[in-house]
Amino acid sequence: MFDIDPFILARAQFAANISFHILFPSITMGLGWILLFFRLRFTATGDQHWENAYHFWVKIFALSFAIGVVSGITMSFQFGTNWPGFMEQAGNIAGPLLGYEVLTAFFLEATFLGVMLFGKNRVSNRTHLLACALVAVGTSLSAFWILSLNSWMQTPTGYSLEDGVFYVDSWAAIIFNPSFPYRLAHMMTATLLTASFLVMGVSAWRMKRKVDGPATTKVFKAMVVMAMILAPLQVVIGDLHGLNTLEHQPAKIAAIEGVWETHNAVPFTVFGFPDETTRTTRFALEIPFAASWILTGDLNGEVLGLNEFPDQHPPVALVFWSFRIMVGMGLLMILVSWWAGWELFKRKQKPSTWLINAASWMAFSGWVAVLAGWYVTEIGRQPWIVYGLLSSAEVVADHGSGILLSTFTAYIALYLFILLSYVATLRYMATKPAASLLDMAQVPGQVTDHRTVTGD
């Protein structure tokens, strides 16, 4: 039992932690801006429904944020406990980028979160708006720095290497490395989509249980519009990101496409089972010329195959399948958002039962897409930790597999417990009747019991 490769365990543990962690920032980064939008709409129009929507969603924001913070602290320590070599060799570059994230983002969001959550009746509306804006800015700044570092690990520039240690030549070249603009745009759009589908989904839960008020409808519509724009846009950004990857990390693209031998007029494999032992993709369902066309713009274009990178390409099946799950989710998002738009705006009707069911199933679709997308990019970087320069195996800590296995198990148990509690709590919060409904039914002079009412 204890003879599992400690390197694989260290990677699995880190992957479990970072996967769990990213779920929550991927909600809060988008939701922060959506909450600011609710507050601004209320301030501009005086329409109480937006304020009710804010009160309901800020609680979910607080809960998600707390889980994001504590699981994020884990990350900052695990760089050292699992990958000490990375910091020793790339610390000159990774250190300051992480440092700027802590200094400019973590304190900003954590400090003003207090004002945002609990200070509404202690400060002016303007100060509260400012606090909401600073929290949103803080979460996005955090994405800026960490994605800059991640992108540098994928497409390193602006460094020099001396005795295996990285030194800085140009901070501008490091921060704005070639894949950074694409990754940042792709991730920010992803978080906004994740949040919009969560809000849509939970609103749909409320509609199903008939505890929705007028605010639910307004919020649902706003999120549909947002998703209608962002979901197709994400396809364009994703495509540009892919072309950038082709230029800098051809092995990752070869794994995504499941292309083994370099050749021309490459078909796109919709489904199939890449097999690294036989180096073929079995049961492949192909669209002729499509991969060549997407990647080179030419039906007859040449695509590099995995066999060009012996022992230096990522595990193929994982990358191949993660990519298809991500793209599939993205297409579903386009479908559902445009279907909803057609019902709500073209036919001007209330959402149909079918739509409500679809939206409620899609509540966590963003999570699936985000995780799958990160698996493509991170597993696709292997066997390197800094692409082409430093391998992951070189920097791993030498803990025994016994200790790694026990901490890994403990983390997994803890994370499952939290995930279950999180989803259960969201479902519970979505069952409480809306304040806006009770207010309407309220007899003058009667006091509404706010303890049992959510601000929807």
Add this chain to the structure above:
Amino acid sequence: MDLEFWLPLFFASVMGLALLIYVVLDGYDLGIGLLLPFATDSDKDTMIASIGPFWDANETWIVLGIGILLIAFPQAHGQILTAMYIPVTLMLMGLILRGIAFDFRAKAVARRKDMWNAIFAIGSLITAVAQGWMLGTYITGLGTSAVSFLFSVLIAITLPALYILLGSAWLLIKTEDALFDKALRWAQKSIVPMGIALLLVSVATPLVSQTIADKWFSFPEALRLLPIPLLSSAIFAGLLWLLYDQKAIRAGKEWLLYAGLVILCLLAALGLAYSILPDIIIGQLTIWESASSTSSLLFTFWGTAIVLPTILVYTFFVYRIFSGKTTALTYE
């Protein structure tokens, strides 16, 4: 100016400062977690409300402290965190448990509230003990002997005692009436054990570390160190009087206990800094040997010099918004 000399020293100081701020700030909210099981249900809500707007930002200080270790002293960062793998993992799990419990307890189904309260308390305890263990391991120069282990256990008991006292001191500032009286009793009960534990730690420290013993018992340099134990003893005596006399505390000067503890922590930090510097891993590695390249440090220096004061200013601003006695937490 010789940057290669000064920048590592600057970052070592900022790291020390961040960790000191962490102890006095997160210390009070961890302490409240430790005290939670001893409170009534309605007191529990008030206690949680008193830390609601702050705990998140408080925890960020340890991320900054560890962050600077990583940025400025990457060699030491890897070695220290690898050596502390078990207590660090425990601490992280404790922090996760208490962080999520804080939010779930108010939002989940009411019948689950007791469970989340218990998780909050247990998470706080695990965190505090693990941090003490980490500090102990660090002071012994990442030692692995039985003596080092015993020393770590000693500190693992001391730190929660300090946090309980800080938590009680915070409650004196933020609460009234019955809970205020209870906080005063908690403070009275915990101050003497904490004092004894602190004394034991001070006596044991030079015994476990030859490097520290050499610094403490070499004359006349040790005379410079003398104000620290003298002042600490005076403040400790003052706090004892404060708690048992009660007059000042009940006459609107309830912040005195917290202030006294902050100074006590500051003195302990100075003593520790004197004992450790210029090493970053005691007896093995100096801050200069483990420092990042000067250009990387300089890049971070400018950010730190501008942003850190800004952080302190807006932290002060937020504490002022929430000053005064705690009222029930509301999102509206």
